[in-house]
Amino acid sequence: MTSSLRILLKKIVRKGRLQVTGADGRIETFGDGGGEMISLRFTDAEAERQLHDDPQLKLAELYMDGRMVVEAGDIYQLLALIKSNTLSEDLTFGMMWRGIARYIASELRSLLPVNHNQxxxxxxxxxxxxxxxxxxxxxxxxxxxxxxxxxxxxxxxxxxxxxxxxxxxxxxxxxxxxxxxxxxxxxxxxxxxxxxxxxxxxxxxxxxxxxxxxxxxxxxxxxxxxxxxxxxxxxxxxxxxxxxxxxxxxxxxxxxxxxxxxxxxxxxxxxxxxxxxxxxxxxxxxxxxxxxxxxxxxxxxxxxxxxxxxxxxxxxxxxxxxxxxxxxxxxxxxxxxxxxxxxxxxxxxxxxxxxxxxxxxxxxxxxxxxxxxxxxxxxxxxxxxxxxxxxxxxxxxxxxxxxxxxxxxxxxxxxxxx
CATH class of the missing domain: 3.40.50.150 (Vaccinia Virus protein VP39)
Incomplete structure (x- = not known):
């Protein structure tokens, strides 16, 4: 597993039990061991890097593309585990600047004269x-x-x-x-x-x-x-x-x-x-x-x-x-x-x-x-x-x-x- 993703998961997942199999085959566990185990597997190292850099979007896209596979538990349990652990101070610099960029993009879209409702x-x-x-x-x-x-x-x-x-x-x-x-x-x-x-x-x-x-x-x-x-x-x-x-x-x-x-x-x-x-x-x-x-x-x-x-x-x-x-x-x-x-x-x-x-x-x-x-x-x-x-x-x-x-x-x- 890439070191950047390992550091992020260790920082975020404090409660619960998340087992992750990296693209290199190594298995690591995060959390305090409580509750039902959720197990993930990444198919390639680039998927790990992308998740670290932009989890708001890439968590979904990697799951959709089959590059992040949920092997124990289900996607709802994974999302609930992440949300129940996440605090504002867990945000990385990359997450913060992407959030700022999305806010600006949202504001600019709202100013466009053409409405695309249909x-x-x-x-x-x-x-x-x-x-x-x-x-x-x-x-x-x-x-x-x-x-x-x-x-x-x-x-x-x-x-x-x-x-x-x-x-x-x-x-x-x-x-x-x-x-x-x-x-x-x-x-x-x-x-x-x-x-x-x-x-x-x-x-x-x-x-x-x-x-x-x-x-x-x-x-x-x-x-x-x-x-x-x-x-x-x-x-x-x-x-x-x-x-x-x-x-x-x-x-x-x-x-x-x-x-x-x-x-x-x-x-x-x-x-x-x-x-x-x-x-x-x-x-x-x-x-x-x-x-x-x-x-x-x-x-x-x-x-x-x-x-x-x-x-x-x-x-x-x-x-x-x-x-x-x-x-x-x-x-x-x-x-x-x-x-x-x-x-x-x-x-x-x-x-x-x-x-x-x-x-x-x-x-x-x-x-x-x-x-x-x-x-x-x-x-x-x-x-x-x-x-x-x-x-x-x-x-x-x-x-x-x-x-x-x-x-x-x-x-x-x-x-x-x-």
Whole structure:
């Protein structure tokens, strides 16, 4: 093993047990020996040097390329071990200057006059629909599930999430609802069927648009649910009674928060209600993780509430409720990763082994953000009027109870057509 990597690992891994086989065949162990052993093997010395110089990016890339092999434990356990040990003083000079360079690059990208929203969305969401079918629930909910009560299945938890959101929207029959970021159509169909409302969903993914339109036609909901390929910023329509956005705000970008909420205010009736469901982090970040930025969600940014609330206030919107869900996404991601790996051969046939390792790293790293970095889900309820929402929260449970009765009789969802 290269001396530089040995020094770095000895400095970082103080707790736990990490066994590393270098490209030279030598085996070394780091940590205090506690817990389950995690074992790595490097295939070449250059991989060791690259990991030392830029661990934020190269840990993922070397795993993807098969140059760093996890032989005992799994990639989530490795990431959790590193994160539970790492302190700010463990950063090397190389890590610090790369961090500064990424911060500068992030700031420069934010100043560019050309926005690449559709290209960025396409990078992830226009992947084969068959890929997402490998690990999502029956309704293809690609956002945090709501495991209430404890112990329910992923499919049940995704229904509970839709029920929870619908209750907070205070829907009434005949209302017009806008969904910003409509995914594969599941939320829009649920709202239309459960509450007898009309829903217009917008997306920037052509693949999601194709699938969602097909699902609506097959479900017989075309008269009440419509999907369009539309950027929210250029949308022009009569104000809506309700607006919902689930798992889309992470793609807005921190320099576009004010634009987003001004458009919400423009598109929402004076007595309307909006529900925003998003990932949050406990403090503003200087830049997005370089692996996520390059391979998974280019242009994405996880906001902190400190960054979001000023933009809400400047848009003239009132915060009526904020709920923090700190652990539900970790469970959701664990389900997704286990389901994905259980069908690894099918995923490899769709793409290749490198892609599968990349996707595994993404799911494991995302789970680790919630278990070790204090990421959370926030559901923010907004309105323009104090009278749009009741003064107490009893209505949420009451409406969820009524929706649960609907869920018990709702016809099963059809298989998605590819």
């Amino acid at each position: 290209r960025n969305v396409s990078h992830h969401y226009d992947l084969s629909a068959k890929l997402f079918d490998l690990f999502l629930d029956a309704d293809w909910q690609y956002s945090c599930a709501y495991f209430h009560p404890e112990g329910i299945s992923l499919d049940e938890a995704q229904v509970a999430k839709k029920r929870h959101i619908a209750a907070k929207l205070l829907l009434e029959e005949g209302q017009r609802v806008l969904e910003i970021g409509s995914g594969w159509g599941g939320m829009a169909m649920y709202l239309a069927e459960s509450s007898q409302v009309e829903v217009e969903g917008i997306t920037l993914s052509t693949e999601q648009l194709r699938v969602s339109r097909g699902r609506v036609d097959k479900r017989g909901l075309s008269s009440r649910v419509r999907f369009d390929l539309q950027d929210y910023r250029t949308m022009k329509a009569a104000p809506f009674d309700r607006i919902v956005s689930v798992g889309m705000f992470e793609h807005v970008g921190r320099n576009n928060f004010s634009t987003f909420f001004r458009k919400v205010a423009e598109l929402l009736k004076d007595d309307g209600v909006m529900l925003l469901h998003s990932i949050g982090q406990p403090y503003p970040s200087r830049f997005t993780n370089p692996f996520i930025e390059r391979y998974i969600f280019p242009g994405g940014y996880i906001p902190s509430l400190a960054e979001v609330l000023p933009a809400v206030e400047k848009a003239g919107l009132l915060v009526r409720d904020i709920e923090i869900l700190p652990h539900h996404y970790a469970r959701t991601l664990r389900h997704w990763r286990e389901r994905f790996l259980a069908r690894r051969e099918e995923a490899t046939a769709l793409y290749d082994e490198r892609f599968v390792r990349m996707w595994e790293f993404y799911l494991a790293g995302s789970e680790m953000a919630f278990t070790h970095e204090n990421f959370f889900i926030f559901q923010m309820q907004l309105s323009k009027s104090n009278g749009a929402v009741p003064d107490n929260r009893d209505y949420i449970a009451e409406r969820e109870s009524a929706l649960a009765a609907f869920d018990a009789t709702r016809p099963a969802l059809e298989t998605v057509a590819f």
